[in-house]
Amino acid sequence: MESQDIAERLAGLDGWTLTPEGKAITRHFAFKGFAKAVEMANLAAWLGNKRGHHPDVAFGWGYCQVTFTTHDAGGLTDADFTAAAHLDALLR
Numbered sequence: 001m002e003s004q005d006i007a008e009r010l011a012g013l014d015g016w017t018l019t020p021e022g023k024a025i026t027r028h029f030a031f032k033g034f035a036k037a038v039e040m041a042n043l044a045a046w047l048g049n050k051r052g053h054h055p056d057v058a059f060g061w062g063y064c065q066v067t068f069t070t071h072d073a074g075g076l077t078d079a080d081f082t083a084a085a086h087l088d089a090l091l092r
Contacts, residue, residue, distance in 0.1 A: 001076045009081040014088050024056075024069035025080055027087075031062055040064035044087060053083045 001009075003022070010016055016027045031037045041059040044066045048054035056067040066087065068080035 001078075006076060013081065013084050016084050019067070023075040024067050025076065025084055026065060026067040027084070029064045029066070031064070034061045037062060037064045040066075043090060047083065047087055047090065051083055051086065053079045055083065055087075 006018060006022070010018060010025065013025070013027075016025045018024075019026055029037070029040050031040070037059045041057045041064050044055050044057050044064070053068070053070075056069070058065045058067075066084075068083050069075065070077040070079055
């Protein structure tokens, strides 16, 4: 994707940022404790399985970080932004 397309798509997402190398989008979720972080990681994994587009997920006490990129394309595609929007919708 072109940088202008990426910027426009990011503007429509809540809390997602472009990684420094510009090949992925990521969102950091903060929680009080471990259980909610695990639940968020499980939700992101469930969504990835349902959509066939799997995120990278990192979590620990008080946080969960979800990252989308299209490995086959070597960067961002429409699928990444769509998956992020679907995850956001689940959280509303």
